[in-house]
Amino acid sequence: MPSHLHNIPALKENRRKLRSNLTPAEAALWKILQRSQLDGRKFRRQHSVGPYILDFYCPSEMLAIELDGAHHFTDAGTENDQERTSFLENLNIKVLRFENKEVFEQTEGVLEEIRRNFKKQM
Template sequence: MRTSMNATELLIWSRLRGRKVDGWKFRRQQPIGPYFVDFYCPAAKLIVEIDGPAHQGDATWAYDLRRQAWLETEGHRMLRISVSQISRDLNEVIETIYVVLLEQEKRGFFRRPHPPAPPATSPRAAKS
């Protein structure tokens, strides 16, 4: 597990955290079995992996494929997104994640999470 995120991961995390994608909760650096995944939505069993330069090379690619096969065997769906996709159009990447969440919902693999709670108001604000 890494304790810090690179710039691309920070960018996408800023858009996933706090249930910003239609109320879906994501976790970062989530352990699943013997692996850690970049981002995980437990309700949808959706893994979002960011593929950058570290994922290039035959040995790394073979490891990634074995890892993905194991995670999918456990019932998870993996969405791989390249650093270049995020740099090119972050909004399109978030839209793609949202579409996959809707596909997972249609498959019925999970229960729909509650939408985010409205911001709390103080009793004083309600009296005004």
């Protein structure tokens, strides 16, 4: 994948703001994903690919994790998510989506789904 699509400078300030203002669900999942705690996989938070800033991205697995709040369940939100997913899948990035409440109510299920999408065993 072309490296010029990752963390383009024009989005740097926006990425920084998002990292400083994680949603409660993002903060909870980040505590589990940071420092390669999940099966040794390194995740980045608020990593951009092209024009999109991903909630979490695992470069070695080419795996994006998006946490969806209420605005994602509107017609416009659904359409934007479909465009984002298509863009990323065209770059061979797998996208997993979870509702914010799943992070709190079904944490182990969320982690198991993430693990199921790891291509490589470490």
